[in-house]
Structures are given as C-alpha cells and as structure tokens.
Amino acid sequence: MQHFRPDQDTQHHESAGMGLLRRMVCATRRSDESGSAVVEFVFLGVLLLVPVVYLVLAVGQLQAGSFAVVGAADQAAKVYVDAPTPQEAEARAREATDIALSDFGFSQGQALVAIACTSQCLAPGSTVTVTVRLDVPLPLMPTVAGSYPSAATVDAVATQVVERFG
Secondary structure, three states, rough: OOOHHHHHHHHHHHHHHHHHHHHHHHHHHHHHHOHHHHHHHHHHHHHHHHHHHHHHHHHHHHHHHHHHHHHHHHHHHHHHOOOOOOHHHHHHHHHHHHHHHHHHOHHHHHHHEEEEEEEOOOOOEEEEEEEEEEEOOOOOOOOOOOEEEEEEEEEEEHHHHHHHHO
C-alpha cells in the first residue's frame, strides 16, 4: 500500500505541469520561426548570386572583346593587301574592322586601329601589319560623355604579305 505524501504529489504535478509548459513554449518557438529558413536562403542566395552573375557577364564581355579584336585585325589585314591603292586599302581595312567589332557588340569609337607596312605599302612582297586595340567596357555600366568604364584592354596583331605576282 502506498502512503500519500503531500510534498511528493505536488512535485509530481508540478513536473508534469512544467513539462506541458515546456512543450507549449517549444511549440510557440517553432511556430515563430517557421519560414525564416526560406527568407535566409533567398537573402543569402541573392547576396551571393548577384556578384557571381556579374563576374560571368564581365568574363563574357572580355571574351567577346578578345574575339572581336582577333577577327578585326585578321580581316583588316586581308582586305588591305587585296586593295588596288593604299587609300582604298586603308578605307577597306577600317570598314572591315568596324564590321568585325559590331558583330560582337562594340562600336568603332571604342577601338584603335594601327596599320604599318614594311616597305612601300602594297608593293609586291611587302608585309602589312594591322594592330587593333580595344578597351572592353564593364557590363551594365553607363557611358559618361563618350567614355567607357574599362574592364581591360585587349589587342591583336595580324600580318599579311602582299602577293608578288598579284
């Protein structure tokens, strides 16, 4: 037979009550924090994703710039040696450069073109060297008074020989 002790019974009820109270507090805490993981994930995702996307855009812009100058220099040298006069050759070379740059989204004002000949230009056996230098602008940056905020400068050189027997 069990003997009733008042202090023992109240402790049992108090501990049972405390357990219930603890469970209610834990349930309340869980309901207060519901959805915060989604908010944190979205916030951190955006915070980390935006710089990565900008970096990918900048690298793509640099790659486009390097492809543009290589194509522009190569085509300019080829059309230069094929022209009948040096004046027409220079005009054709500059037009070929502009077309090649515009294919990659760059304007003619962004590039510098230099044309050099070893001896007299368009003399049989002489060489023509075309250098194209481009300041690649940062993506999504506005131009201010014709200046482009530059990410890097890329350049390319192409040399062609004028045919000896035309």
